[in-house]
Structures are given as structure tokens and as C-alpha cells.
Amino acid sequence: MSSKKIVVGLSGGVDSSTAAAVLHHQGYDAIGLTLWLMKGKGQCCSEGMVDAASICEQLGIPHHIVDSRDLFQNAIIDYLVSGYGSGTTPLPCSRCNKTVKFGPMLHYAREHFGVDRIATGHYARILYDADRERYQLLRARDRRKDQSYFLYDLSQEMLAGSLFPLGEHDKDATRRLARQYGLSTADKPESQDLCLIEAHGSMQQFLDRYIGQQEGEIVDLDGKVLGRHTGIHHYTVGQRKGLGIAAPEPLYVVALDPPRNRVIVGDRSSASRPDCTMGYLNWVSIPEPSTPLRAQVQVRYRTPPVEAVLVPLEGGRIKLVFDEPQFGITPGQAAVAYDGDVLLGGGLIERPN
Numbered sequence: 001m002s003s004k005k006i007v008v009g010l011s012g013g014v015d016s017s018t019a020a021a022v023l024h025h026q027g028y029d030a031i032g033l034t035l036w037l038m039k040g041k042g043q044c045c046s047e048g049m050v051d052a053a054s055i056c057e058q059l060g061i062p063h064h065i066v067d068s069r070d071l072f073q074n075a076i077i078d079y080l081v082s083g084y085g086s087g088t089t090p091l092p093c094s095r096c097n098k099t100v101k102f103g104p105m106l107h108y109a110r111e112h113f114g115v116d117r118i119a120t121g122h123y124a125r126i127l128y129d130a131d132r133e134r135y136q137l138l139r140a141r142d143r144r145k146d147q148s149y150f151l152y153d154l155s156q157e158m159l160a161g162s163l164f165p166l167g168e169h170d171k172d173a174t175r176r177l178a179r180q181y182g183l184s185t186a187d188k189p190e191s192q193d194l195c196l197i198e199a200h201g202s203m204q205q206f207l208d209r210y211i212g213q214q215e216g217e218i219v220d221l222d223g224k225v226l227g228r229h230t231g232i233h234h235y236t237v238g239q240r241k242g243l244g245i246a247a248p249e250p251l252y253v254v255a256l257d258p259p260r261n262r263v264i265v266g267d268r269s270s271a272s273r274p275d276c277t278m279g280y281l282n283w284v285s286i287p288e289p290s291t292p293l294r295a296q297v298q299v300r301y302r303t304p305p306v307e308a309v310l311v312p313l314e315g316g317r318i319k320l321v322f323d324e325p326q327f328g329i330t331p332g333q334a335a336v337a338y339d340g341d342v343l344l345g346g347g348l349i350e351r352p353n
């Protein structure tokens with residue numbers, strides 16, 4: 001059997017270890033690649049590199065480590081800091097996938113091994129649509145583990161060069177396979193959704209380190225001062241806990257006002273919106289629409305999709321009109337549109353004017 005070379009992104013977790021083992025046992029000539037993303041302990045740091053190295057040793061495949069700390073700092077940490085500073089709640093993972101992982105991994109695979117294929121342990125599926133001549137991105141078979149939301153920004157070229165060996169599996173099957181292959185990572189606990197939190201303790205600690213505390217006022221919708229805050233970057237639209245204000249009705253963050261360094265709060269209905277706009281769109285499974293399009297839209301990773309109409313605006317932007325007003329629409333997060341399992345495209349929720 002002539003073996004096909006493939007570069008496998010290894011974080012040191014059970015998913016990517018199993019993805020590598022599956023490909024190796026299918027006869028692929030797999031090469032492990034770990035991106036060193038941050039200084040410190042944890043999955044993207046020293047522990048991840050050591051675990052990834054021992055998996056490669058076990059499988060008898062080469063292992064490469066690429067120092068990507070500067071890229072991660074510029075593309076992710078700086079982006080987060082400026083996004084939080086400007087009153088949004090940025091989404092690091094989709095940007096990291098595109099800018100730090102898939103793009104550079106494909107480049108490294110080509111430059112160093114002349115290979116145009118990479119694989120990761122993501123739970124999602126890729127299909128080629130011959131009629132549209134496009135790669136489609138589909139939700140994982142296991143809905144509970146589906147990570148397609150974080151992959152909406154991948155280009156056609158990236159999808160063409162990627163394999164997700166776990167896309168058809170559920171998590172239990174992955175663990176079973178990992179044990180069957182005797183992988184040292186088989187019983188490793190799940191990593192946090194956000195690697196930054198693992199490395200820094202909490203998002204609050206991370207932000208305090210980079211932005212620091214900037215006291216300001218918490219006001220209601222009429223501008224009445226209800227309390228004080230320690231920095232707008234500690235708050236997210238839709239947040240209820242941690243406001244430190246005693247009120248007869250529960251209060252939620254409705255908006256952040258960076259020029260006046262204010263957090264604006266209101267009741268639950270005022271934190272709901274019938275529509276929002278999106279920018280920085282990436283159309284995955286379909287070409288950019290020129291007429292309104294009905295879809296199921298997911299406005300956060302862990303929220304169920306909701307029915308909405310996507311109305312094209314000038315400059316490639318989109319207005320999202322929800323069938324029912326939606327609570328906690330958060331500027332900076334991604335809104336990702338699906339048709340059933342098929343990810344149509346996505347973009348970033350903009351701040352309202």
C-alpha cells in the first residue's frame with residue numbers, strides 16, 4: 001500500500017491523539033505537529049507539547065513543534081484586548097482556527113513536507129459539493145460535540161486541505177478508540193473551551209493582566225447611576241451575575257458604552273433584540289447571497305440555533321432579522337447560519353448604532 005502523507009495538528013488532548021491514531025492505522029504516513037501557543041502550563045503550552053510528543057513516540061511517527069507564540073500574541077491576545085477595550089466580547093477560537101492553526105499548519109505542511117493535507121481532532125464534517133464546486137462544512141454527527149461554529153471562517157482552500165477524522169464519531173467512541181489503541185491520553189479530562197482560561201486561571205485574570213482595571217458607572221437605560229464597575233471589559237451583553245446591584249427585578253447588561261466607560265443595564269426584555277447586523281462574513285457552503293435567505297442561526301457556541309432571515313446589505317454585510325426577539329445578542333461573537341446540518345456561512349455581530 002502506498003502511504004499518503006498527512007500532517008496532524010496535535011494539542012496533546014484525547015481528540016487529536018485519536019485522530020492521529022485513526023489515520024496512522026488507516027495507513028496514512030502521519031506527521032504530528034504541535035503549535036506552541038502560549039508560555040505556561042496547560043494544553044496549548046508545555047503539558048500539551050509533552051503529551052503530543054509521547055503520543056507520536058507511541059505511534060512511531062515524527063513530531064514537530066512550531067513556536068507560534070508571537071503569532072498567537074499578535075493575532076489572538078492583541079485582538080482580544082482591543083476587542084474587549086472597545087466594548088465587544090470577541091470570539092478568539094474561530095479567528096485562532098483560521099489565522100493561527102489551519103493557515104499556518106497547511107503552509108508548514110507544504111513548505112516542509114510537500115504535503116497539502118492536514119488533519120485535526122475537530123468534531124465537524126467536510127463534504128465536496130460538485131454542483132456548486134464548493135467544499136461544504138457540516139455539523140458533526142455528534143451534536144453535543146459539534147465544533148463547526150468555530151470553523152465558520154475557514155476558506156475553501158483550507159477546507160480542501162483538511163480532514164476531520166472524528167466528524168462521524170461521538171465522544172464515547174473516541175474514548176473507546178483511544179483505549180483500544182492504548183493511547184496515553186485516553187483518559188485525559190476534557191480541555192476547557194477556551195485555552196486562554198486554562199493558562200490564565202479566568203478570563204477576568206487574563207483581562208486584568210492586559211487591560212487593568214478602569215472604574216466607571218453602571219447606569220440604567222435613562223442614565224441613572226445604579227452602581228460602579230471595575231472596567232467594561234469585565235461585562236458581556238446579557239450578563240446578569242456579578243453586577244453588585246440590589247434591584248427588585250433581575251438586571252442584565254444591555255449594552256456597553258466605551259466612550260463614557262459605562263455599563264448600561266435593564267430588565268430582561270430590554271436585553272433582547274429583534275435584529276442585529278453582521279460584518280466580516282465568510283460564506284462557506286454557498287456563494288454570497290444577493291437576496292434574503294432563511295436559515296437557522298446560532299449566535300453563540302452553546303445556544304441552540306434560531307430561525308432568522310438574513311438580509312444582504314451593502315458592502316457584504318448582513319442584517320439578521322429573528323423570528324422571535326433574541327436575548328443576549330453579543331457584539332463581537334459570531335452569528336453562524338445553518339441549513340439543517342450544513343453551515344452556510346457566518347460573520348461577527350456588530351455593535352448597534
Ligand SMILES: Nc1ncnc2c1ncn2[C@@H]1O[C@H](COP(=O)(O)OP(=O)(O)OP(=O)(O)O)[C@@H](O)[C@H]1O
Nearest residue numbers: 009010011013014015016033034035120121122191
Ligand atoms: N496547539 C495546537 N497545535 C496543533 N494543533 C492543535 C493545537 N491545539 C488544537 N489543535 C487542533 O485543533 C483541534 C481542536 O482543538 P480544541 O482546542 O478545540 O481541542 P479539543 O477539541 O479539546 O481537542 P483535543 O482533545 O485534541 O485537545 C485539536 O483536536 C487539534 O487537532
